[in-house]
Amino acid sequence: MRARILIAGGWGLIGSGIAKVLREAGHDLDIVLAGRSPDTGRALATGLGASLVRLDVADPAEGLAAAGPVDLVIAALQDPDDTLLAAALRSGAGHIGITRTVENMASSAITAAACVRRPAMMLGHWQAGALTLAALSAARRFDTVDRVEMAALYDYADPIGPMTEADATGFVGEALIRQNGRWRKVPAPDAVRSVPRAGQAPFDAMPMGVLDTPALAAMTGARDVRFDLGSGESLGTSAGRAASHDLYIDISGRAAGAPAHHRTVVTDPLGQAHLTALGVLIGAERVLGLDGHPPPEGLVFPESTIDPDKAVARLRAFGVSIETLS
Structure with a gap:
């Protein structure tokens, strides 16, 4: 029907x-x-x-x-x-x-x-869940997950609509993070971190209270989880193309009996709205x-x-790059 x-x-x-x-x-x-x-x-x-x-x-x-x-x-x-x-x-x-x-x-x-x-x-x-599902797919490489740090890079050349503008009023308030197995509310401007990038300058990002943080804490059992939002030149802009929306997922834990750390980079060349x-x-x-x-x-x-591996395959089918680095 x-x-x-x-x-x-x-x-x-x-x-x-x-x-x-x-x-x-x-x-x-x-x-x-x-x-x-x-x-x-x-x-x-x-x-x-x-x-x-x-x-x-x-x-x-x-x-x-x-x-x-x-x-x-x-x-x-x-x-x-x-x-x-x-x-x-x-x-x-x-x-x-x-x-x-x-x-x-x-x-x-x-x-x-x-x-x-x-x-x-x-x-x-x-x-709308793309970040969480990509992170959960990446976490399947681990036997245990200790830390999940997620960050989004917003490029000012990437257009936003009125709904996102309205959301932006809550971007710099208090944010919920998971730290040492406990929930903490922190003033976002007081908890800025620097997000490193291969071949590009790092960018500063502030924590934000989206649902990805409790989602990843619940699903992985990680004692430390946070999501941060920063701005700067995206991978697309750096390559002379249209602004992309870039997500950085850093996961630490144990895999195959040894300490492990992987970074997953998600890039949509058509931007955040897409x-x-x-x-x-x-x-x-x-x-x-x-x-x-x-x-x-x-x-x-x-x-x-939603099965995270199937979600990742769906994103890739629509042109999203998802690359995991050791």
Whole structure:
């Protein structure tokens, strides 16, 4: 049966990217692009063979009713009061949200657990879970994991949309890190670290409270886990191409009975919006069972629901470079 997916914020930078990769993936889907000004998305909808509906996230019931039954609502916008989340789940649709962080996800998780009929996936991880899944795949090389340090390099030549701009207000507040087996909240500006790069200058990065940190701590058992965000010249820009989005994953532990350390570098030559769209694609394929396996049930997270090696293969199929170094 043909699945119907509604993308709220469907003609924004992230939403339009999600719609495009859903089409590129080759699934037989009906796509509905939703937002407050449908005329803005008309050209995109025509090009993708999608339909349009007016939807206001502050009062989404009318828009959801106008769209008709959908299998999945993807919120590619801010939903600060969980109104779209609750309305989508109560309508019988599944839901994917990508904006919640450690600081503000409690209300969303409780709302989802109370209202869910079909899967609700929390994708408030960096690049909608792409980083976490790549890190979990890399961690499989280890018998035990002691430390996971993740960092993202943002290149100012890489465009961002209004949703990411709104997220940026929380980039320099308190951040949750795992240190010596204990959770700590640290002021981000007081916990800057330098991230080394082969053949390039290191960059300074501050910790940020995305869901990757608790995800990796839970799944690997590592006593030290953190995620940091910095800015600088990306690998793409350095090579004279368009700005890329670069992720650095450093894992230490034991492998084959000896101490081991590996670095994995993830680079999307099409930038951060494209990598986020791919993270959502992988999540949507899991929620809807488009990956060939039965859909999950209830409130779910990518780290416990998606096979990380298959996710890495999916990212590579869309042009993402993922290289592990000793």
